[in-house]
Amino acid sequence: MSKNIDHLPGNKGLPVVGEILNISKEGVKYFENRKEKYGEVYKFRMPTGMVVGFLGEKAAITLLKNHGNIVNIGNATKDLLGPIYPNSIMLMDGEQHKKDRSILMQAFKRKALSEYITKMPKILEQTLEEIRDKKNIKVYPMFKTLVIRITGKLFFGIEDEVFLKKVNEAITPMGIAMVSIPVNLPGTAYNKGLKGRKYLSKEFLKLAAQKRKHPGNDFFSKLCIATNEDGDTFTDQEIVDHLLFLYQGAYDTTSWALSNLVYRLSKAPEWQEKMRDEVKHIDLKNIDLHTILGLKTSTMIFNEAMRLSPSVPLTIREANEDLKLNEDVTVPKGTKIWVSMTMGMRDPKHWKDPEAFDPGRFSEDRQEHKKCPHAFLPFGAGPHQCIGRVFAEIIVKMMMTAILKEFRFSVPDNYKIDISEFPIMRPKDGLPVQFEKI
Numbered sequence: 434m435s436k437n438i439d440h441l442p443g444n445k446g447l448p449v450v451g452e453i454l455n456i457s458k459e460g461v462k463y464f465e466n467r468k469e470k471y472g473e474v475y476k477f478r479m480p481t482g483m484v485v486g487f488l489g490e491k492a493a494i495t496l497l498k499n500h501g502n503i504v505n506i507g508n509a510t511k512d513l514l515g516p517i518y519p520n521s522i523m524l525m526d527g528e529q530h531k532k533d534r535s536i537l538m539q540a541f542k543r544k545a546l547s548e549y550i551t552k553m554p555k556i557l558e559q560t561l562e563e564i565r566d567k568k569n570i571k572v573y574p575m576f577k578t579l580v581i582r583i584t585g586k587l588f589f590g591i592e593d594e595v596f597l598k599k600v601n602e603a604i605t606p607m608g609i610a611m612v613s614i615p616v617n618l619p620g621t622a623y624n625k626g627l628k629g630r631k632y633l634s635k636e637f638l639k640l641a642a643q644k645r646k647h648p649g650n651d652f653f654s655k656l657c658i659a660t661n662e663d664g665d666t667f668t669d670q671e672i673v674d675h676l677l678f679l680y681q682g683a684y685d686t687t688s689w690a691l692s693n694l695v696y697r698l699s700k701a702p703e704w705q706e707k708m709r710d711e712v713k714h715i716d717l718k719n720i721d722l723h724t725i726l727g728l729k730t731s732t733m734i735f736n737e738a739m740r741l742s743p744s745v746p747l748t749i750r751e752a753n754e755d756l757k758l759n760e761d762v763t764v765p766k767g768t769k770i771w772v773s774m775t776m777g778m779r780d781p782k783h784w785k786d787p788e789a790f791d792p793g794r795f796s797e798d799r800q801e802h803k804k805c806p807h808a809f810l811p812f813g814a815g816p817h818q819c820i821g822r823v824f825a826e827i828i829v830k831m832m833m834t835a836i837l838k839e840f841r842f843s844v845p846d847n848y849k850i851d852i853s854e855f856p857i858m859r860p861k862d863g864l865p866v867q868f869e870k871i
């Protein structure tokens with residue numbers, strides 16, 4: 434395949450590892466710089482082979498929506514996801530994907546979401562407890578613990594805090610392993626990820642056996658008896674693999690979304706006050722889905738934080754056929770194409786002063802996000818669009834409400850967040866924030 438994209442401009446990078454170290458270091462800037470240098474389509478090497486970066490105007494939406502089945506995700510992600518998250522939904526295409534996704538969707542229907550909302554305040558309270566006796570807190574690890582608890586308790590019915598801590602410890606290296614150099618030797622990042630997977634797979638299989646014998650009301654138990662329209666049920670291993678990926682899907686992404694909001698609101702105290710004004714009288718124990726989703730200021734702030742620093746800046750697809758990417762470039766069938774969701778979200782053609790944190794751009798008067806249908810893609814689009822997007826919005830808004838009602842928070846004036854952007858955004862220093870009780 435590589436000889437067929439030889440004609441494209443680009444940089445092969447180092448032998449074997451290619452550009453992975455540069456991408457890990459530079460994140461989205463890597464792609465912006467290459468776009469400036471080579472144009473919107475160019476090649477680069479990953480440890481798994483040569484790939485194409487595609488940063489054109491309509492790139493993301495065309496490939497993500499995938500009308501005409503021009504690309505697949507299974508082959509595209511199998512080298513990265515396959516060893517750590519085999520059988521996951523992001524390795525599936527076509528009918529198989531549709532069937533499995535429709536079963537997983539049961540965890541995200543309105544009824545299920547409404548149930549989670551009633552259970553959430555107790556879990557949020559645990560996190561608040563951790564802030565109350567401290568003034569300076571690294572919020573990113575705090576939010577990771579929160580998301581592990583929420584997902585563990587609500588989806589899997591896991592109440593044991595010691596086990597949840599172990600899940601947290603196992604899942605972090607799994608995320609890192611997906612984009613590390615795939616060398617399985619003791620001590621490598623890849624090896625640690627595989628170990629994490631082995632541990633969680635073993636523990637979750639034990640749990641599956643228990644749930645089959647004594648089903649609870651959680652999603653894990655429901656999956657054990659769920660059938661698709663053909664009457665097929667999942668095997669225990671399939672259930673475990675799906676659940677592990679749901680955990681991964683929720684984990685870094687939502688922890689970053691929360692950290693991102695705290696950072697942006699620390700830097701823009703006027704918006705912090707506006708959001709506080711909106712939520713200060715909310716009783717979280719008696720709130721419903723409709724009210725949460727209808728919070729106007731909070732929604733604008735959430736969207737704007739996601740626009741500026743989306744948790745998932747990039748994704749990958751593979752061409753199912755020779756594919757014309759733009760007027761000048763056609764890539765052959767089998768080419769792996771990296772797609773940036775970030776480019777359109779910062780394009781001055783679509784957004785006024787795009788680098789500024791300006792939640793008002795999502796207001797009813799301005800609606801900048803509606804000017805271009807493919808400019809705002811924090812949760813992707815098309816068949817693989819994020820299955821947990823509403824759930825993530827609920828977690829973020831409820832947690833932020835709980836914090837804003839009790840605390841003012843800030844970072845020093847000269848503090849600038851240093852983000853590791855690949856594959857999921859995270860603050861390198863854990864994001865230390867000062868909390869002050871109101």
Ligand code: HEM
Nearest residue numbers: 522523682683686687690744745748812813817819821825
């Ligand atoms: C702010 C938080 C989140 C962000 C920004 C986010 C972002 C995304 C994006 C961009 C995709 C599409 C990837 C692609 O097309 O290649 C995706 C897919 C996915 N997300 Fe999320 N996500 C978030 C939270 C969650 C949560 C809370 C869950 C589950 C509880 C979840 C589960 C998934 C799953 C299972 C997929 C794959 C769907 C499929 O392949 O059909 N995500 N997410």
